[in-house]
Amino acid sequence: MLTSSAPDTVADVPGKGRTILLAWEMGEGFAHAGRLLWVARRLIRSGWRPVVAARDPATLRDAYEAEGIDLFPAPPHAPCFTGKPPFRAASYADVMGVCGYADREKLAALVAAWEAILAQHQPAAIIADYSPLLSLAAFRRIPLIPIGDGFVVPPVLPDGGFPPLGARQPDVWPPANLLANARAVQERRGQPLPDNLHQIVNGIGGVVSIPPELDIYAGWRPQPAAGPWERPEAPLPPPDAPRFFGYLRMSHPLARMTVKALIDTRLQGELFLHDIQPGMAAALAGAGILLHETPPPIREALARASLFIHHGGIGSLTDAATTGRMQLLLPRHREQTCNAKRALETLPGCFMATPRTSAETLRAELPKLIANRHAFRRAQACAARIAARPGTAWAALQPLAGPRVIRKQDRRLAAGGVCFRPSCAQA
Known part of the structure; x- marks a missing residue:
């Protein structure tokens, strides 16, 4: 487990100083930075050493520095979409396409940039917020847990695809082409080949950290969203006057x-x-x-x-x-x-x-x-x-990110002939 029975103490230190990478590579606003900061603070209490790769390191930089957390930029990417605006994703597959999966060479370069970060920091595990490119770089090599709102942790359909985003519309890019690009990049690197796109971003299982009322995929998800990271306080009382x-x-x-x-x-x-x-x-x-x-x-x-x-x-x-x-x-x-x-x-x-x-x-x-x-x-x-409600996203993260699970994943990957440590895998 990440924490002892008293989550706010450090009596039990399961992390034992090991590095865990927290990453955010897509999306804007304070939600991503704040979510990772919250998780990083609690990982520190549990003995882990979090490092954070952020799309915008300036967001909440002072708060990260106050905690002594190593903060650096995630590899930047430019949109692959060249059609007539606006870009409208049919499903999460198109989200993967626009960030790099639609261009094989661009995808290879972005994965190589993440590979360098992984080789430098040697994380025992990854917690990824809206990070589909990192997910391919770490695929079946480092235990990766996607976290975030419903949109960024999509469920899988029986055919291995993603549910539609709103009303059904044609895909911007055929998902089969995006998967082919991912497999080609992995084959070139001598790394495991994914069977479908969802397998890449799902890692060892995700945590949907919002109330179920806000999950846009609630109708497709086999289990409801876990809820906020901690139980919310009671509703605020009304203000003195309408404002x-x-x-x-x-x-x-x-x-x-x-x-x-x-x-x-x-x-x-x-x-x-x-x-x-x-x-x-x-x-x-x-x-x-x-x-x-x-x-x-x-x-x-x-x-x-x-x-x-x-x-x-x-x-x-x-x-x-x-x-x-x-x-x-x-x-x-x-x-x-x-x-x-x-x-x-x-x-x-x-x-x-x-x-x-x-x-x-x-x-x-x-x-x-x-x-x-x-x-x-x-x-x-x-x-x-x-x-x-009693459930929280932090509680849902425990069974996924516990050291026993990570060690089990390490053994499974090694048994499959795949090197666990990033520095051992050369493109």
Whole structure:
């Protein structure tokens, strides 16, 4: 097990100083960095030495450095998609395709870059958050556990494929071609050949670290999502008066329209905005809206709000669901749209604006929404139900990441003639 019976003590030290690699190579925002930081802190308590490869090492860098955690950039990759925008993945196979699997030579170079990192750090195991390229580099050589929200830990269909993302549509790339590229890269490296794409990213088993209400693959998953990493606190009490908190990117047209409607209606609240436009800060100040220069602690910000306005990232959805806040969702891309549609089906107090939503509609509906006591009470009741569940993602990780499992995997791989240590496998 990763921890003793008292998870917050170090009486039992099963890690015994061994290195474990935590990685994040796709996706944006604080959710990935925060998730790995949470896990790394608890691995340290259990005697492991975590090192972290991050897509954006600047995100939460100070927090990682305060823990003494070795932090470095994951190998960067450019999208393989060259068609007419926007890119719309039919399934997780296309997600693998766009990050490198659609181009055999690019995939080989990215795997080689990960190989160098593995050879340098010699991890006993890997915890991978949205890291399909690393998953191939480590395939059947190092025990790898994918973690994250439902989107990044997809289930497998009987044919070895992935469920569709939303309404069925043609694949951007035939999955068979992506698999052929992966097998060619592995054959060139003298490494094990995968039978299907899911086998690559599944590792020795994944942990879906969100409430089941937010799992876009809930209908295909044989076991429900494990829940948050730790049991949420009780829902936050209502604020003194109806207020909003918004976390938005102003490069998105609907975000700009929504912020303008908040100014026009003089609703009270707070915002953190990426890509803010000239003159916007003055307009917000004139309307009495507090603009944060840096992201505030989310629970503190939501304690002062009844409505959370955001784009539908899984971290923001989970924060709102567990604190008992109403949500207005403005999805920017396919993953957020899938998240938003799932939330509308399962989370009381969720609402979504679409590209067809007009400025007039926003000005008319926002004051009604922020004062909707019935929707707020239902959001609080849902948060209480989530908090009452005993299961956590940390508990689900224990049987997968325990040293006994890792040693068993080591023996199995060695028995199969595959060298476990990265430095022993040369391309």
